[in-house]
Amino acid sequence: GNxxxxxxxxxxxxxxxxxTINCTYTATGYPSLFWYVQYPGEGLQLLLKxxxxxxxxxxKGFEATxxxxxxxxxxxxxxxxxxxSAVYFCALDTGRRALTFGSGTRLQVQP
Amino acid sequence: NAGVTQTPKFQVLxxxxxxxxxxxxxxxHNSMYWYRQDPGMGLRLIxxxxxEGTTDKGEVxxxxxxxxxxxxxxxxxxxxxxxxxxxxYFCASSVLAENKNIQYFGAxxxxxxx
Numbered sequence: 273g274n275x276x277x278x279x280x281x282x283x284x285x286x287x288x289x290x291x292t293i294n295c296t297y298t299a300t301g302y303p304s305l306f307w308y309v310q311y312p313g314e315g316l317q318l319l320l321k322x323x324x325x326x327x328x329x330x331x332k333g334f335e336a337t338x339x340x341x342x343x344x345x346x347x348x349x350x351x352x353x354x355x356x357s358a359v360y361f362c363a364l365d366t367g368r369r370a371l372t373f374g375s376g377t378r379l380q381v382q383p
Numbered sequence: 384n385a386g387v388t389q390t391p392k393f394q395v396l397x398x399x400x401x402x403x404x405x406x407x408x409x410x411x412h413n414s415m416y417w418y419r420q421d422p423g424m425g426l427r428l429i430x431x432x433x434x435e436g437t438t439d440k441g442e443v444x445x446x447x448x449x450x451x452x453x454x455x456x457x458x459x460x461x462x463x464x465x466x467x468x469x470x471x472y473f474c475a476s477s478v479l480a481e482n483k484n485i486q487y488f489g490a491x492x493x494x495x496x497x
Contacts, residue, residue: 276425306485308488313386313486313490314490315473315486315490315491316426316473316475316486317488318485318486318487319397321485329395361425365484367484369428369431369439369441370416370418370428370431370441370475370484370486371426371484371486372424373425373427374425375423375424376424376425381413
């Protein structure tokens, strides 16, 4: 079946540090891949997406590249801010029903 | 600019009590979903509705029922709440755009069953 594996958190960084959150997946076919972000007390919001191999999704300074050869979709940001503190979820869609989510990675950015 | 609206935001129940979680979307989406979020487990699908008048079980449907009242509304009912149903519940709706399933989430309902 489909599954998504994310690095465990929390990830604690200082402001302006480089961020990487690892995500690998198992899926049949050619899934679309997503990163969602959940700020405290809120629902999930779509951060970025990629639909085919080598696509790069980007938004708000975050980037992720769809790597089919390594079945990965790692999230990166060059310089994090305190306002980026949130829980980040990697997810995939194979076109069948709902999304499959990873367990989430909490990011804490300290001033 | 409401998007997906869930009520209530918080609820405390005693074991055996029943309640209905409400969800409404104003984006004219066909598909709607109910997920539960538990620590360390991400989001798991309870039920979904591909269109008005249809519902299907997801990964963890036991102990829940749903109703797709119309295109806008999708409710989740707990007939006899159990402590194992303590969780955060999210409703979502989706639209197919360029063959991608983009989901939009409500703010969640935090439920405690004592």
